[in-house]
Amino acid sequence: MREYWKDAARPVMTPEHESVIRQLSLYPFSPPLRERVDHIYRQYRPYQARDWRIVDYKLVKYPFATHNSRGPTLLPTDDFFVVIGSAATLGSASQLTYGELLARRLGLSCINLGMAGAGPEYFVRNLKQEFWDIAARARFVIVEVMSTTSTSNSTFGVFADLPPEHAGFHAQRLAEARSHYVELARNGERDKLKDFARENTENYLGWLKELKSRIGAPVFGLWFSRRAPLSLDLEKPGQHLLLTQQFPQLVDAAAFRRIAEILPDMCLAVTDNGMSFAFDRFSQMPTTWWNGQPTQGYYPSPAMHNDAARHLQQFLAHKPNMSGKQESFHG
Secondary structure: OHHHHHHHOEEOOOHHHHHHHHHHHHOOOOHHHHHHHHHHHOOOOOHHHHHOOOOOOOOEEOOOOOOEEOOOEOOOOOOEEEEEOOHHHHOOOOOOOHHHHHHHHHOOEEEEOOOOOOOHHHHHHHOOHHHHHHHOOOOOEEEEOOOHHHOOOOOOOOOOOOOHHHOOOOHHHHHHHHHHHHHHHHOOOHHHHHHHHHHHHHHHHHHHHHHHHHOOOOEEEEEEEOOOOOOOOOOOOOOHHHHHHOOOOOOOHHHHHHHHHHOOOEEEEEOOOOOEEOEOOOOOOEOOOOOOOOEEOOOOOHHHHHHHHHHHHHHHOOOOOOOOOOOOOOO
């Protein structure tokens, strides 16, 4: 399987582009080179275009996926696991991810399918049968609890009106939906927001059941957030705005309980550990994130990814055949 993943993970960057980027590593203060590299990265949206000065996501394209994925962590073993989730799993704004850190703790390879703005609907709609066949050979698959705001509903068709060859989510429509939920919370329109939350949750649960049913390997849930899963409730006044802004959005205590019925084997990685500091990876000098600040606290920090990997290792230690090496898969 290791050879399969090496062949399947096709780098998205061309050799010519890689050559220009290597030049910038040698001459990190060259304005013309920086302009050329910035032009190269503009096509790799959303996060690589935004964060290229700080993080290299080592993007690859798998034949079974419509989106670019973070490069796999391939160790000298045929045993592997898969992590499925949103920007948090992708590791937005972090050079190391919980998937990579867990892989090195366990001595297993990790296939990271984290996707910006994704929910269960995205993966069911976009991963081809080849992936489900291969995923059945994984030691296990981790499914992150993702925002219910990433789900289509009767008002916002996050996947609506897209031809099959462009089956990824409609980023603009997703942004419109999330902005609308925030405005409802700010304006005190609790009932309207709750209606959206109920519809989104029902749709989300349906897609989550379908996602789990397609995975032939053991499936574990992951709550990866700065807040505890039962800490916020849409029925309580004053918590609506937080639920539209804090990840995972609109997943309150009631929604989490229902998600946990589908993913009962759940690792709770509740961690509010620090911020992500911005350092230019070419010059090693302090710089700023997209927000114009030297730190960001929206996406999980590197310390939070390390915490999540530790939580997962402890969680898996109590699962048969999950925390240590076993007979390798072949073919």
